[in-house]
Amino acid sequence: METGTAVGFSPLLLFFFVFFTVLFPFSIPFTPTDNYLVHCGSTTNATVDNRVFVGDSSKPGSLFLSEGRSVPVADANPPRNSTVLYRTARVFRTASSYRFRVGKTGLHFVRLHFFPFVDRNFDLTVATFSVSVNGFSLLRGFRAEVAVIKEFILNVGEEMLELRFVPAGGSSGFGFVNALEVFSAPDDLILDDGARKITASSTQEFRNLSSQVFQTVHRINVGGSKLTPFNDTLWRTWIPDDDFLVLKSAAKRAVATDPPNYQSGGATKEDAPDNVYMTAQEMNRDNVTAFARFNITWDFPVESDPGGVRYLVRLHFCDIISQALNQLYFDVYINEYSAYSNVDLSVLTYHVLASPYYMDFVVDSDSSGILRISVGPSEISNPGKVNALLNGAEIIRIVSSVGESDGSKKKNLWVIIGSLVGSIAAFVIIVVGILLCMRCGKARQKPSAASESTAYTQLRVLGGSSHSKLSIGRALASPGANGCLNLRIPFVDVQSATSNFDKNLIIGSGGFGMVYKGVLKDGTKVAVKRGVPGSRQGLPEFQTEITVLSKIRHLHLVSLIGYCEEQSEMILVYEYMEKGSLKHHLYGSRYPPLSWKQRLEICIGAARGLHYLHTGSAQGIIHRDIKSTNILLDENYVSKVADFGLSRSGPCLDETHVSTGVKGSFGYLDPEYFRRQQLTDKSDVYSFGVVLFEVLCARPAVDPMLAREQVNLAECAMQWQKKGMLSEIIDPHLAGDISASSLKKYGDTAEKCLAEYGMDRPSMGDVLWNLEYALQLHEDGRQREPQEDSDADVADLPTKGTVRKVQPQKAETSEGDYVAASSDVSTTQVFSQLLTSEGR
Structure with a gap:
């Protein structure tokens, strides 16, 4: 009787054990089948x-x-x-191997610890060698001059794992290693399906991911502190995100006091530890209105390769900032391209608040050496509750593929259970099988259709499409039907001009899409900007660009040749600018350095274009995205302002500003505009001031690779300017090519542009006047009379003397009437050559 009771009770206990194991797998700590830890030497x-x-x-x-x-x-x-692991090492005089027996095929971590020191016989800092695993190269010509850990994740399909060290340099060469880790990874750490491949032209699924070899580049605890292997079930190190934030004031730390709500279908503790999901960076809205829209952006240094190095980007999310479900909607951007629109964690985590989730993206690097990640509010965000967050990020280089594993990615759990229970009743196996299927089915559901990017709708009216969720807001006056119809270009003509969008004709890329060089039927060289579905800018910017550029013409504004909106395409066709962007002539390209005179003339041209924008109509136009990449040069180095997708009409005559969400580029963004969401033309003046220092110093507005006090160019340059030592940070190519008086006038002008408050900044007319004077000082050292060195508006200056112009030109007003521009203009005239009385 007792025996019968015992036999009858065992299946019931086993059933509940299996039931809770399947439903609550996260309560069981991960224990690797293979776990080799070696203290070398x-x-x-x-x-x-x-x-x-x-x-x-x-x-x-x-x-x-x-x-x-x-x-x-x-x-x-x-x-x-130093840790005890790094006090010894194994030195290899010839090709040598470690061999480890693999008890379970599948994903494995391989970590190599290098801590070079000088022994009486070996200087480990000069060791050069290669490392391979099962014949596949992990490191080639490697030298560890500083302490470093190299982590790889790979799929092992053999019963033996061999780590081979091969010294370089013949008999005198050697290699070394201080410690080794080889251990099994969870089966579902990297899934074959579900990753999104992000390109300029499309977003598609990337398959067979687990068959690749991965090398960890960055592992970031966003909003949190450093996490050591002791705090991670897979013994990983997570570092803070502070040094990677582009604009620290845009982000605010969020911290949860309760542990995450793990549940089936979401992320596990093996994907990231609790502490990653309990901290985050959210939008810093302390000094802005509840409706303000801006992005949080991180720049991560990666390998610079124009041919493209492929990376797996894993982003971790856990909504620890919402008080209830369905309050948070945000967008994700990678390298300025839309990676995921309208993220709703409430849906992705099956309506469980504060539940961890991760997304995988595959992207290719470019020649910039930077991988940029941004999160920002979605256009469908709840009014007054716009926000975005990020909890963690992993940047993992995809080295290559070594083929599929012979082992299965998933344990066949019901077979294991069957072998354990033997003759247990069939209904127990069926129940367990059903539960297992439910778990696997939920494991990685594809995003809902609502979150997928949709094709663009046609431009029905310039004010905005009736199908678009976006709107231009404070409308820029429409040029009328005829004005736009005259600019329409058939899609077949655009295809012909670009040889069907030949990749070899790509000359640039941005948030809107790729830019191609083309030639129209009449022989006109053009730049063709082709929008892509899900791009960062999209329909409103497409409409705004057409609206602005169909109204205005000026020598120093890039001209719109036409546009195309057929077949769900959004294409803008501009005049071709032979010399590309100003940025490429300042740093990071093959172009020869510009002389000081060239730089001044380029800045003067851009200032004329901006001054025309600000004063060419009753309200004027505010560009909102002035930066060196949006100042283009033609074959004669004449500068022209480009990219008007973020432009807005200025305030009416009885207003002081336009209230609007924050738009622009980090490093150039007016801090007052950012704080108050009050846009004026002085916001463009601030951005132009950053450009002036960029031109002088030949370095980016934001450079995360520099020391913290030097990352932001505007802040750094202002410190040197105020000390009267601006010459210490100028482009070395300008040494001996710039006079002290010209540099002083230029530096003073840039400093005034960067005043904290807009009311203290000069108008673009003032900026233009001072730049032309800086050029004159450079050319002949002529001194002005005392009253001419004031900050008064140009129209109020006395008529004594003249200022020589850089070159004759003519400008076209919005009404289409050309105004001649002489080479010798009185100081009572507006130096942008807009000689009407309508300028403000």
């Missing part, structure tokens, strides 16, 4: 982060070492705070 074991690293010299013949000639070495004077 040591005769003793070492315990680090509760893990035991076995000395590879503890037994005769060296444990795990299979071949080659190597010797153990020890640091006679180790740093006081």
Whole structure:
């Protein structure tokens, strides 16, 4: 009787055990099947982060070492705070291998620890060698001059894993390693399907991801502190995001007090530890209105390769800032392209608040050496509750593919259960199988249709499409039907001009899409900007660009040749600017350095274009995105302002500003506009001031690779300017090519542009006047009379003397009437050559 009771009770216990194991898999800590930890060059074991690293010299013949000639070495004077793992090393004099038996095929972590020191026989800082695993190259010509850990994730399909070290440089060369980790990774750490491949022209699914070899580049705890291997179930290190934030004032830390709500279908503790999901960066709305819209952006240094190095970008999310479900909607951008629109974590986590979730994206690098990630509010965000967040980020280089694993990605759980229970009743196996299927079915559901990017709607009216969720807001006056119809270009003509969008004709890319060089049927060279569905800018910017550029013509504004909106395409066709952007002539390209005179003339031309924008109509037009990439040069180095997608009409005569969400580029953004959401033409003046310092110093507005006090160019340059030592940071190519008086006038002008408050900044007319004077000082050293060196508006200046113009030109007003521009203009005239009385 007792025996019968025992037999009858066992299946019931087993059923509940399996039931809760399947429903609540996250409560069971991960234990790797294979777990090899090696303390290289040591005769003793070492315990680090509760893990035991076995000395590879503890037994005769060296444990795990299979071949080659190597010797153990020890640091006679180790740093006081160094871990015991880094006080010894294994030095390889010839090609040598460690071999590890694999008990479970599939994903494995391989970590190589390098901590170079100088032994009496070896200087480890000069060792150059290669490392491979099972014949696949991980490191080639590698030299560890500083302490570094190289982490790889790969799919092992064989019963043996061989790590091979090959010294470079013949018999005198050698390699080394301080510690090794080889251990199994969770089966579902990297799934074959579900990653999005982000390109300039499309967003599509990337398959067979787990068959790749991965090398970790950055692992970031966004909004949190550094996490050591002790705090991670996979013994990873997560570092803070502070040094990668482009604009720290745009972000605010968020911290949760309760642990995340893990549930089936979301992320697990193996994907990222609790502490990653309990901290985040959200939009800093403390000093802005509840409706303000801006992005939080991080720039991560990566390998610079024009041919494209592929990266897996894993972003971790957990809504710890909302008080209820369906309050948070945001967009994700990678390298300025839309990666995921209208993210709703409430839906993705099956309506569980504060539940972890991650997204995988595959992107290609470019020649910039920067991988940019941004999050910002969605256009469908709840009014007054616009926000966005990010909890963690991993940037992982995809090295290559080594083929599929012979092992299955998933355990066939019902077979294991069947082998355990033997003759247990069939209904138990069926129930477990059903539960397992439910779990796998939910594991990685595709985003809902509502979150997918949709094709663009046609431009029905210039004021905005009736189908668009976006609107231009404060409308720019429409040029009328005829004005736009005359600019329409058939899609077939655009295809012909670009050889059907030949990749070899690509000359640039941006948030809107790719830019191609083309030639129209009449021989006109053009730049063709082709929008892509889901792009960052989209329909409103497309409409705004047409609206603005169909109204205005000026020598220093890029001309719109036409546009195309057929077949869900959004294409803008501009005049071709032979010399490209100003940025490419300042740094990071093959172009020869510009002379000081060229730089002044370029700035003067851009200032004329901006002054025309600000004063060419009763309200004027505010550009909102002035930066060196939006100042283009023609074949004669004549500068022209471009990219009017973010432009807005200025305030009416009885208004002081336009209230609007924040738009622009980090590093150039007017801080007053950012704080108050009150836009004026002085916001353009601030951005132009950053450009002036960019031109002088030949460095980016934001450079995260520099020391913290030098990252932001405007802040750094202003400190030197106020000390009267601006010459210390100018472009070295300008040494001996710039007079002290010209530099002083130029620096003073840039400083005034960057005044904290807009009312203290000069108008673009003032800026233009001062730049022309700086050029005159450079050319002939002529001194002005005292009253001419004031900050008064140009129209109020006395008529004594003249200022020589850079070159004759003519400008076209919005009414189409050309106004001649002489080379010798009285100071009572507006220097942008807009000689009407309507300028403000």
